Amino acid sequence: AQSVTQLDSQVPVFEEAPVELRCNYSSSVSVYLFWYVQYPNQGLQLLLKYLSGSTLVKGINGFEAEFNKSQTSFHLRKPSVHISDTAEYFCAVTPSDAGNMLTFGGGTRLMVKP
Amino acid sequence: GAGVSQSPSNKVTEKGKDVELRCDPISGHTALYWYRQSLGQGLEFLIYFQGNSAPDKSGLPSDRFSAERTGGSVSTLTIQRTQQEDSAVYLCASSWRGNTQYFGPGTRLTVL
Numbered sequence: 001a002q003s004v005t006q007l008d009s010q011v012p013v014f015e016e017a018p019v020e021l022r023c024n025y026s027s028s029v030s031v032y033l034f035w036y037v038q039y040p041n042q043g044l045q046l047l048l049k050y051l052s053g054s055t056l057v058k059g060i061n062g063f064e065a066e067f068n069k070s071q072t073s074f075h076l077r078k079p080s081v082h083i084s085d086t087a088e089y090f091c092a093v094t095p096s097d098a099g100n101m102l103t104f105g106g107g108t109r110l111m112v113k114p
Numbered sequence: 115g116a117g118v119s120q121s122p123s124n125k126v127t128e129k130g131k132d133v134e135l136r137c138d139p140i141s142g143h144t145a146l147y148w149y150r151q152s153l154g155q156g157l158e159f160l161i162y163f164q165g166n167s168a169p170d171k172s173g174l175p176s177d178r179f180s181a182e183r184t185g186g187s188v189s190t191l192t193i194q195r196t197q198q199e200d201s202a203v204y205l206c207a208s209s210w211r212g213n214t215q216y217f218g219p220g221t222r223l224t225v226l
Binding site: 032036104 | 220
């Protein structure tokens, strides 16, 4: 079984400041890792994913994340946030033998202030 | 191309009634998943279909919940004798061979 912990339920930050949203996971097997974003009253939109290869992955809207196997982490970063980045962010994992369900973290609400 | 679509977008029902929620996956995607998002429980897996294989029902919370997938495409999630604790957003996702999942906009279910 897998589990995902998002260490911060809320992250307030000023516009144009950098941000890091933390995600740690636990799994006895190899996993794929994902970050999704959810804007109010909408579904989940894929931000980025790590399947294999380079541990630094770049996604949409200027976000990037780094897979650290030894620390079992997959933290999400953006060097300069915008008001429009205000949303809920979910980290998720699935075993890398394809076809399994996603296990989600509890989510982090990013609140960008002017 | 078209993404995952779900209908209705909102459903209000009375306790004890049955409801059906529909999901149209991305064309060509072989796998389809249902999740539930509620305030108390976060995002929970419900059921998973892959091609013609038997579905993985391990996440269904009770026997009041069932789902089917017709013709390897459209799926319907049915909740019988709805209870107030069934109120949640029901999300559908699809993927090609179980890799990256793409989500629909969800159906918000309110049980009065």
